[in-house]
Amino acid sequence: MKRLSFLSYGFGFFLLMLASCSGSRKTTNQYETIVVKPADPAPNARAETKLMAKYAAWLKVSPDSLSNVVLYAFIDKWLKTPYKYGGIDEKGIDCSGFIQRLLNDVYNIQVPRTSAQQFFTKNVEAFHDKTYFSEGDLVFFCTVPGNPISHVGMYLKNRYFINASTSSGVSLANLDDPYWKKRFVAAGRVRIVNKPAATNKNQHQTKSARQ
Numbered sequence: 001m002k003r004l005s006f007l008s009y010g011f012g013f014f015l016l017m018l019a020s021c022s023g024s025r026k027t028t029n030q031y032e033t034i035v036v037k038p039a040d041p042a043p044n045a046r047a048e049t050k051l052m053a054k055y056a057a058w059l060k061v062s063p064d065s066l067s068n069v070v071l072y073a074f075i076d077k078w079l080k081t082p083y084k085y086g087g088i089d090e091k092g093i094d095c096s097g098f099i100q101r102l103l104n105d106v107y108n109i110q111v112p113r114t115s116a117q118q119f120f121t122k123n124v125e126a127f128h129d130k131t132y133f134s135e136g137d138l139v140f141f142c143t144v145p146g147n148p149i150s151h152v153g154m155y156l157k158n159r160y161f162i163n164a165s166t167s168s169g170v171s172l173a174n175l176d177d178p179y180w181k182k183r184f185v186a187a188g189r190v191r192i193v194n195k196p197a198a199t200n201k202n203q204h205q206t207k208s209a210r211q
Contacts, residue, residue, distance in 0.1 A: 081170040098164040115152035124188035138188040
């Protein structure tokens, strides 16, 4: 896996602080891959089967290849929600707000608010290999001149990803579409940061604080 270097983008990233896609530098922490895991499925088997068949047809894959019912139920609930810059609810939402809600509601994973911050967050490990995508990876794009990261979506299957675009709201798109292919920057695998083990002294202090 080829990791991206912050320095390869030069000083252009300083401009990110002025836009909705601005963010902070990516950390150098050690990571443990979680490769976003499915949550527990809902109990209605018939509704699940219908839902997965629907998205399998749209993604042009076998229904058996889709297993994360909670993810696709979330997508189905938000599908066609209109785009709204700065929006965070079903009345209107932007790309990074949608991804933030998706990761929080489906996987209980917290990421920052903007697409650039999500790219640089300690919970995301960036890579550029276009053959390495897995369901749950974030995909990042440059759609605004001068802003190296200005759009984000989540990869699903068969080159398709879900995003909130200015033209279609929450919708499916394909990485091979000329518009997205030209603007693709990198993908990012969601990870959990390893926390150092507490020392005996720290453990004693924690215990004492609870007494």
